Amino acid sequence: MPQERKMTNVLTLDVEDWYMDTDISTWELYEDRVVESTNKIIKLLNESDTKATFFILGYVAEHFPELVERIRDEDHEIATHGYSHTPITQQTPSEFEEDVLKSVGILEKITGDKVMGYRACQFTVMEETAWAIDVLKKNELPAGAVTIWSGLP
Structure with a gap:
């Protein structure tokens, strides 16, 4: 009989490509590496019998739905990293809500979950953007994975 395993660590990953800190209108100019890189990570996770939470950009999900399906099929948790990788500090509450809901809609359509x-x-969740947590709560999206930066190294 297998022993019950206790979780001792939590592993989370952002699914985005190296150039996705640039303007979204330029992304089509770059060679995509996100599928290959993420598949390598999934292989390593499988080899160590480890599960993770993947925070997936809606843009990535929209362009590579088979990658999202693979992450789901390997029983990893799927969460959103927004659609456009725009810092919250550069969005209004309504723009933020639209960006998040667009990503959530794409991910839920692909996974059914x-x-x-x-x-x-x-x-970019900090004192001046704390309103973002209210937007997440309003849309029943768990905000527990929100990282808040103190500004200190």
């Missing part, structure tokens, strides 16, 4: 969390890009 409820998205289980949100992570802001570039650590």
Whole structure:
């Protein structure tokens, strides 16, 4: 009989490509590496019998739905990283809500499952953007994975 295993660590990953801190209108100019890189990570996780939460950009999900399906099929948790990787500091509350809901809609359509969390890009949940947590709560999106940066190294 297998022993019951206790979780001792939590592993989370952002699914985005290296250039996705640039303007979204330029993303089509770059060679995508996100599928290959993420598949390598999934292989390593499988080899160590480890599960993770993948915070997936809606843009990535929209362009590579088979990657989202693979993550789901490997029994990893799927969460959103927003659609466009725009820092919350550069969005109004309504723009933020639209960006998050667009991503959630894409992910839920692909997986058939409820998205289980949100992570802001570039650590942009801070005092001046705390309103974002209210937007997440309003839309019944768990905000437990929101990373808040103190501004200290």
